[in-house]
Amino acid sequence: MQPPTEQLVDKESKAEANKLETTGNETTMNLNNIVYQNIQSSPYFKSLYEFKTYHEIIDEVYNRDPFLKGTTASSAFCLLYKLWTLRLTVKQINGLLNHPDSPYIRGLGLLYLRYVCKPVKLWDWFEPFLDDREEIFPISAPKVRCAPFPNPTRVQVPTSFNV
Structure with a gap:
């Protein structure tokens, strides 16, 4: 058994x-x-x-749309910023990226990293997901399908979306 000071360290x-x-x-x-x-x-x-924990926010993520027309903040970006207020840990980011239930949760984790991760560390986070082909269907544009990292030769960026 370690002395209390070593346990604290x-x-x-x-x-x-x-x-x-x-x-x-x-x-x-x-x-x-x-x-x-x-x-x-x-x-x-x-x-x-009213949500104070990481898990409460994750429960809100399912099927949230990252884009809305006009200048209204989308629910996904509201959740993204709420997660920022919690200052997620590496373990929590890994939980987002490897969440088995929804590609929206993984997408939110990648978006979180895109905004706040040190650039020299970004590749280490993103590289394992480059072959991810699970599609996301934005609610605001049901005819648009998005993969977290689509094939660069067929990327089409909708211009009618505002964040």
């Missing part, structure tokens, strides 16, 4: 190893200013205040 070093290194603006999560303001004023985002 072990816990601190494990916590530090589990901390996701981030970059950029700690307040806005590096989001575009208009997107950030739309999230802050969103009634849906305000309703998320």
Whole structure:
């Protein structure tokens, strides 16, 4: 059995190893200013205040659309920013990326990393998912199908979406 001081050091070093290194603006999560303001004023985002844990937020993710027409903040971006307020750990990010229930959860995890991960670490996170072909069907555009990393030769970016 370890002395209490060694146990404390072990816990601190494990916590530090589990901390996701981030970059950029700690307040806005590096989001575009208009997107950030739309999230802050969103009634849906305000309703998320009652959720205090990672698991409560994940339960909200199913079938959330990342894009909405106009300047309304989408539910997916509201959830993304709510996750940012929790300052996810490496273990929680892995939980998002490897969640068995929904590609939307994995997509939100990748989007989270895209906005806050240090650029030198991004490839390490994204590389295992480059062959992922599970499709996501945005609710706002039912004729559009998206894969997290579609074949670059057939990428078509819809121009009618706003975040």
